[in-house]
Amino acid sequence: MSRSSRGSESSRRPRAAAGASGPIKAQAKPSEPRGVEIASKTENDYATPRFRIFIIDSGWNSAAHQVLQENFGLIRDLQKEDPIYVLSKEQSIELIRHHQDRIGREPLIAVHDLAAMDRSGTAGFHGFRLHLGLMRTPQQALLALQNFARFLSTHRHSADLEAEIRTDLRREGLAGAIEIILHHEAREIGG
Amino acid sequence: MPERFSDFVAVVMGALALGYLVFEIDRRRRKLHDVFDVLDADDANITARLEGMVDSGELQPYAGATLA
Numbered sequence: 001m002s003r004s005s006r007g008s009e010s011s012r013r014p015r016a017a018a019g020a021s022g023p024i025k026a027q028a029k030p031s032e033p034r035g036v037e038i039a040s041k042t043e044n045d046y047a048t049p050r051f052r053i054f055i056i057d058s059g060w061n062s063a064a065h066q067v068l069q070e071n072f073g074l075i076r077d078l079q080k081e082d083p084i085y086v087l088s089k090e091q092s093i094e095l096i097r098h099h100q101d102r103i104g105r106e107p108l109i110a111v112h113d114l115a116a117m118d119r120s121g122t123a124g125f126h127g128f129r130l131h132l133g134l135m136r137t138p139q140q141a142l143l144a145l146q147n148f149a150r151f152l153s154t155h156r157h158s159a160d161l162e163a164e165i166r167t168d169l170r171r172e173g174l175a176g177a178i179e180i181i182l183h184h185e186a187r188e189i190g191g
Numbered sequence: 192m193p194e195r196f197s198d199f200v201a202v203v204m205g206a207l208a209l210g211y212l213v214f215e216i217d218r219r220r221r222k223l224h225d226v227f228d229v230l231d232a233d234d235a236n237i238t239a240r241l242e243g244m245v246d247s248g249e250l251q252p253y254a255g256a257t258l259a
Contacts, residue, residue: 054241054250073257083252085245099237110230112238122235129234134226144226165229 050114050156051082051127057107058092064132067141068107078149081156105131109148113161125162 055072057065076084087095096102112127120126130148135141151168158164230238244250 085250086253122238127230
């Protein structure tokens with residue numbers, strides 16, 4: 001995979017956050033709007049978004065897909081500060097076709113850290129992602145989604161998000177090791 | 192001799208237990224990273240694609256209440 005792509009950094013931050021004014025792009029409608037209300041916001045409607053959240057779901061009839069559908073409204077309400085981009089089924093399939101290693105792992109939630117991308121583009125750390133489709137039961141998927149939403153909210157103002165994520169992952173790994181040693185039941189997530 | 196043999200069995204069992212522990216921890220670590228991980232240079236392609244879709248106006252912030 002290419003390691004050089006850095007995207008177009010000029011439009012990553014909304015103008016409001018960058019100190020400029022005016023719309024950042026034309027009001028194109030999504031090719032296949034989802035939900036009961038047509039998207040009408042631009043990034044200017046978000047004060048100073050830290051993240052861009054992308055939901056990629058090609059529509060597998062899975063527990064994770066159902067859980068995401070049922071809880072999306074709550075996720076959106078909890079993340080009002082950051083824009084959420086929902087790819088249509090066709091857009092998701094087209095994207096996944098070019099990244100076959102993601103097949104069966106969707107719904108995929110990718111979170112781009114605008115602060116990190118402003119610093120170094122996509123060459124290094126620039127966000128995090130959840131392969132919700134790897135969760136096999138509704139309970140696992142819901143727990144993963146809740147943990148993800150909590151992580152987003154609690155780390156929104158983090159100065160060094162990468163370090164905090166890696167620390168959390170290490171902590172999870174250590175917790176897993178302790179559980180094994182203590183012969184506890186498998187953890188609900190990733191167990 | 193029996194004492195030596197029991198020592199040998201204990202060492203083997205201990206090694207097996209340790210091996211299992213290492214294997215299980217590594218398996219869980221990999222599983223966790225499969226589910227949740229950072230985006231880095233390996234994900235640059237898909238990130239650039241998504242950012243491109245936003246920049247071109249193909250994607251707009253979603254304001255719907257549900258994913259129907």
